[in-house]
Amino acid sequence: MAIAVALLLIVVGSVVFHLLTPWWLTPLASNWQQMDDTLRITMAVTGAFFVVILLFVVYTLWRFRHREGMQTTQRAAYQPDNRRLERWLIGITSVGIVALLAPGLAVYARYVQPPAEAMLLEVLGQQWQWRYRFPGAGGQLGGSDARFYSASNPFALDPADPAAQDDVIVTGNEVHLPLGRPVKVLARSHDVLHDFFVPQFRARMNIVPGQVSWFWFTPTVPGRYEAMCAQLCGVGHPNMQGYVIVEDEVAFQTWLARQTNFAASQRPVTPGEAGSPADALVALGASLAQTKGCVACHTVDGGVGVGPTWQGLFGKTETMVDGSTALVDDAYLRAFIRDPKARAVKGFPDVMPTTPLADDEMDALVAYIKSRGAAPQ
Numbered sequence: 103m104a105i106a107v108a109l110l111l112i113v114v115g116s117v118v119f120h121l122l123t124p125w126w127l128t129p130l131a132s133n134w135q136q137m138d139d140t141l142r143i144t145m146a147v148t149g150a151f152f153v154v155i156l157l158f159v160v161y162t163l164w165r166f167r168h169r170e171g172m173q174t175t176q177r178a179a180y181q182p183d184n185r186r187l188e189r190w191l192i193g194i195t196s197v198g199i200v201a202l203l204a205p206g207l208a209v210y211a212r213y214v215q216p217p218a219e220a221m222l223l224e225v226l227g228q229q230w231q232w233r234y235r236f237p238g239a240g241g242q243l244g245g246s247d248a249r250f251y252s253a254s255n256p257f258a259l260d261p262a263d264p265a266a267q268d269d270v271i272v273t274g275n276e277v278h279l280p281l282g283r284p285v286k287v288l289a290r291s292h293d294v295l296h297d298f299f300v301p302q303f304r305a306r307m308n309i310v311p312g313q314v315s316w317f318w319f320t321p322t323v324p325g326r327y328e329a330m331c332a333q334l335c336g337v338g339h340p341n342m343q344g345y346v347i348v349e350d351e352v353a354f355q356t357w358l359a360r361q362t363n364f365a366a367s368q369r370p371v372t373p374g375e376a377g378s379p380a381d382a383l384v385a386l387g388a389s390l391a392q393t394k395g396c397v398a399c400h401t402v403d404g405g406v407g408v409g410p411t412w413q414g415l416f417g418k419t420e421t422m423v424d425g426s427t428a429l430v431d432d433a434y435l436r437a438f439i440r441d442p443k444a445r446a447v448k449g450f451p452d453v454m455p456t457t458p459l460a461d462d463e464m465d466a467l468v469a470y471i472k473s474r475g476a477a478p479q
């Protein structure tokens with residue numbers, strides 16, 4: 103009987119929790135009301151089966167409990183089969199399973215068929231950051247091939263493709279989208295499985311290396327939304343965050359006009375007119391730290407990350423896993439970035455990937471780390 107009471111409490115508790123919980127879905131910010139409907143149907147079907155099955159177990163435990171004075175000879179009747187009951191059970195279960203699967207299939211079919219007027223947005227996943235690309239005025243994205251990949255061409259775009267020249271390359275992990283316009287998202291991965299997910303849009307898609315997967319949505323509420331990776335993709339996975347800013351068309355066009363295109367991003371970097379060349383180098387290093395994904399693991403404000411923070415790193419004495427110590431200077435940083443596996447710093451996982459850097463990029467990145475300040479003596 104104790105088990106029957108416990109099961110009854112679980113059923114009542116679950117239903118009450120479901121009705122009173124503050125953990126409801128975030129407000130919907132896209133056209134995908136159908137996703138929420140599907141979720142509610144799933145909840146209703148699984149919830150009903152959960153309650154009915156547990157209540158049935160509670161009933162049988164109570165109905166056939168042991169009672170004082172029961173005849174010790176009383177035995178359960180053996181019933182080899184019961185056609186009528188089986189037909190009912192198979193029928194109800196089948197209806198339940200169809201109700202679980204069919205709405206999802208119908209919504210998914212719509213989810214991967216973007217309207218013809220949808221604008222294109224490419225999302226590129228990489229351990230552990232997001233990059234974005236829009237087609238230029240021509241409306242066509244340039245072609246890519248793995249052999250074109252380089253540190254300055256992370257999308258591996260074909261430099262000879264005329265359609266690639268005006269492609270808008272977004273630097274950093276934040277992308278803007280216009281309100282009320284359907285967007286077709288084309289998703290590619292640079293390395294392993296990722297999944298682009300913005301909860302408020304109810305939109306997500308797995309990203310498989312070597313494939314382009316897609317889905318579409320129309321943002322319906324202005325705001326700043328967090329995009330996250332929804333496939334465990336390595337030790338930096340929780341840091342793989344981006345942002346989608348939904349704003350009116352005018353603000354979006356203003357933002358878009360400020361972005362660089364592919365052709366411009368391929369020109370050699372020249373120090374800016376404003377500020378000294380040293381400042382320009384540090385500024386370039388700061389932007390490289392973003393685009394190369396360094397900031398996924400290294401904070402610059404002393405915060406805890408997967409790797410050592412860059413605040414106060416330069417000039418500090420690091421202890422290695424083998425107990426030896428090393429002064430963090432120019433040569434140390436360069437050697438470590440070139441070959442992260444050569445040695446391991448005590449207290450940090452040995453997971454730093456090798457990032458291809460041109461010589462001038464290395465100079466800029468080291469200058470930036472240096473600028474984050476020497477360790478206090």
Ligand SMILES: [Cu+2]
Binds near residue numbers: 296332334335342
């Ligand atoms: Cu990921």
